[in-house]
Amino acid sequence: MSDFTWSVDTEKGERIDKFIAKQEPDFSRSRLQALIEDGSILVNGCIVKSNYKLRAHDVITADLKADEPLEAKPENIPLDIIYEDEDVIVINKPKGMVIHPSAGNREHTLVNALLYHCRDLSGINGVLRPGIVHRIDKDTTGLIAAAKNDKAHRSLAKQLADKTMNRTYLALVHGVLEHDYGTIDAPIGRDEKDRQRMTVTAKNSKNAITHFKVIERFQEHTLVECQLETGRTHQIRVHMQYIKHPLVNDPKYGYRRDEGGQMLHACALTFVHPKTLEVMRFEAPLPEAFEKVLEELRAREDL
Template identity: 65%
Template sequence: MRKIDLTVLEEDALCRLDKYVSDKEKDLSRSRVQSLLQDGVLLVNDKVSKANYKVKTGDHIYACFDDEVELEAKPEKMDLDIRYEDSDVIVINKPRNMVVHPAAGNQTGTLVNGLLYHCKDLSGINGVLRPGIVHRIDKDTTGLLIVAKNDKAHVSLSEQLQSKTVNRLYYALVHGVIEHEFGTIDAPIGRDVKDRQKMAVTEVNSKDARTHFKVIERFKNYTLVECRLETGRTHQIRVHMQYIGHPVVGDEKYSYRKTMDCGGQLLHAHQLTFVHPSTNEKITVEAPLPKQFEDILEELRKEQK
């Protein structure tokens, strides 16, 4: 576990926050510092701040996080479920238990390793550990992930995500029967003050988060919902569904103790719509539910009869 604990001196006042921290913590690049700020891990006077914040004398800067190993991701041959590809972007249907990019404890076997072998060239905006990665999905979440092959595409896709014009739809099987047909969860998400490895709905050092959902199918003790992300906070769907009392089935971090043998959380990114960076054409890509997810739904349907 790595800690940053700094107090700004007068001679450092008015320096950009990301530059100040990277200058003081020599082994952390500015991009790494920016990532910590975006994730709400690096705090200024116990508040979330931006990379371009000008530090002031006496500011207290603190972070506690798992250190990221600085290494270069190496190409690895692997079978990738490619759902769309051209010279600018590639959309992958990620399987369960695959980490998106290398980090401490996961230096090989990640999606990035496989992409480097397949694509040869990827956007370099996010550095050597996250080439082409515009957004992420959790290790145990299955489904669609869009990757940029060049910097122009990366900038375009990032801007679309920030302006909330990328449409991301997920299927989730959740505990309990949701009575209403649809709803919106508008609740800010930040680090859990009691457990820094978890996120939570909180007013402390949080960011706005909105998830729209509609009921697809009801079962005796479960509900299949489709969720649309308006924002993209860490663990957003998992935290929001727990918040309304309907946690995702199989989620070891936010749900009940094991109630079903499902091999992991039943959350799948099934549809992704974006504007192509070069042609301006609207592209929609879909990925069917994994077989194990479908099998569980079939068993629940049989129990209904």
């Protein structure tokens, strides 16, 4: 393991991956880009993209793990496959599974499982995220689509960008929402005090829009259906906290740091098939643990 620090002076305007490649020629550009995306390379203490343009007086800190190969390896991990053909595969992801390898999670990810099952995946996102078009959090359950080739990947990515891929979630939140429907339009950026958290902020943020509909009300909780118009990191979790209705069991944004992870499930996914152009909709039932919590809440209502 090697730690490096650089202070930028005359390199203003240069991409960070190009700058570091000059300093450390033993590291390929693709590997440096993966390290940047992992958060192993920071600028002024903050995570940036690999295409970040450096400014004068920026301070770069890097934890370069030369002894750890940055590639995903196939692993024989069972998958709950909802649909599969030669272009796409749709998985019902369980709680606790990380989507792709990153710092601290090199193995046992969805990508490792997909590489074993599919053999071939699109290469647009590099060796650590082959086939991955969109993501859901480690402890969020439910539907995620992956691309088996670059053509399918470009099609699905364009649908995401054009907001024509519909992603629907069920979330159990604290408190009783007054309105049956609503839209949360609040920009999200990284929390300056904790880089592992996101927050609603006007600084270094991106627009974020979440639509919600109340499905069921309880004495102290509400089951809501959420539709993402944008796809920011932790978007539903951050937005529900922002309106003072955080997700139940959310360890980062909830009232308590309960074990088990947030009550959030990607229940439906709709997109146009990259080859046939058929509109495809997939649904995944609530996991047993989520359903059990709802049953307990319903039982309390009858007391």
